Amino acid sequence: MKTSLIGATLLSLAIGARSLAAPPLPAEHLTVEKLPPNNAHRIYVLDNAFVNEIDARVHLFDGDTYRRLGQIDAGFGPGFNLSPDGKTTVVATTYFSRGSRGTRTDIVEFNDNTTLSVTHEIILPPKRAMTLPTYFNIAYSADSRFLYVSYVTPAASFGVLDPAKYSVIGEIDTAGCVLVIPSGPNRVSSLCESGRLLTVTLDAEGHEASRAMSDAFFDPDKDPIFVQGVPITDGYAFLSFLGEVREVDLSGAGPVFHQPWPLVSAAEKGQWRPGGQQVGAIHRHLGKLFVPMHRGGEGSHKDGGTEIWVFDMKTHQRVARWPVSTQKLAPVVAVQVSQDDAPILFAATDRSEVAVFDALTGHLRHIEKQLGQTPWLMLNP
Numbered sequence: 001m002k003t004s005l006i007g008a009t010l011l012s013l014a015i016g017a018r019s020l021a022a023p024p025l026p027a028e029h030l031t032v033e034k035l036p037p038n039n040a041h042r043i044y045v046l047d048n049a050f051v052n053e054i055d056a057r058v059h060l061f062d063g064d065t066y067r068r069l070g071q072i073d074a075g076f077g078p079g080f081n082l083s084p085d086g087k088t089t090v091v092a093t094t095y096f097s098r099g100s101r102g103t104r105t106d107i108v109e110f111n112d113n114t115t116l117s118v119t120h121e122i123i124l125p126p127k128r129a130m131t132l133p134t135y136f137n138i139a140y141s142a143d144s145r146f147l148y149v150s151y152v153t154p155a156a157s158f159g160v161l162d163p164a165k166y167s168v169i170g171e172i173d174t175a176g177c178v179l180v181i182p183s184g185p186n187r188v189s190s191l192c193e194s195g196r197l198l199t200v201t202l203d204a205e206g207h208e209a210s211r212a213m214s215d216a217f218f219d220p221d222k223d224p225i226f227v228q229g230v231p232i233t234d235g236y237a238f239l240s241f242l243g244e245v246r247e248v249d250l251s252g253a254g255p256v257f258h259q260p261w262p263l264v265s266a267a268e269k270g271q272w273r274p275g276g277q278q279v280g281a282i283h284r285h286l287g288k289l290f291v292p293m294h295r296g297g298e299g300s301h302k303d304g305g306t307e308i309w310v311f312d313m314k315t316h317q318r319v320a321r322w323p324v325s326t327q328k329l330a331p332v333v334a335v336q337v338s339q340d341d342a343p344i345l346f347a348a349t350d351r352s353e354v355a356v357f358d359a360l361t362g363h364l365r366h367i368e369k370q371l372g373q374t375p376w377l378m379l380n381p
Contacts, residue, residue, distance in 0.1 A: 079137025
């Protein structure tokens, strides 16, 4: 009898507690927030994820607030670039059906830069060039009419895509010359092992109309250039392993090569060298070139800079040297500069730091620790 009374009491208490419980919470629904309005100090940082290469990322970082605003998944060995209006990030990447093996799919993904969400994609033939990141793995034409993707099988060619219709227009053989260096609305140049540039002109439909081979503008045996060209007003500047600057004007029907000029003095040549993955950045209005430099010999071209040297593009004179070790920074492997009137220099190190400098004075403002594994390419709109 006593047991029955206890059981009845517990049952009544349970019923009473249930009647007093709060109503169930409403179901949650995932939403995607829009980013704050764009600003000149926002930087897109490609982490090539060299330790686990199938999981690369593009990180979006704000150089004013020092906030990480989001990321874009980037697959295996990606190339990436921004549309001319800065509203879209394109990622050319590769996926395998079993992670690191299985059926291969090459693809270009279009990401809305207000949400970082994938909006469209284009399936490519399985021949996308998987190289160290440069401006020239994937690139838009100046008017956004075409999108170009570098192919290697190991035969070299490039794909022409229509980013408005999200389709492949065709493929153009480049006779062993590599990468896609766009100029104007319908021209693409590729670097050749002979030190020359092959330039292909397209018709209105994106098919080859003509091609021309330039004279050699560097000697690949005596002083090779880094393929990571740096944008200038009318083309690109290419730095050589021994520290020469070779500016290429691509504003006309064919490339025009300016007289090369040195980063180093005669005494410094062969001792101080540029190096890293993104080896220079230019503020085009101010005419300032920023280069990570290190002491090293032959074969040290991938070593990061222990100093950042600043040059005047008009006078070709060095105007500043910024040692990074005094800031307790590891060697710098990539640099990028904002293009506004109060510019910031971003410097990524071989320890995955991204440092934020005042580009006018060299004053260190911030060090962002561990921004990915291998931040090797940084772009800003």
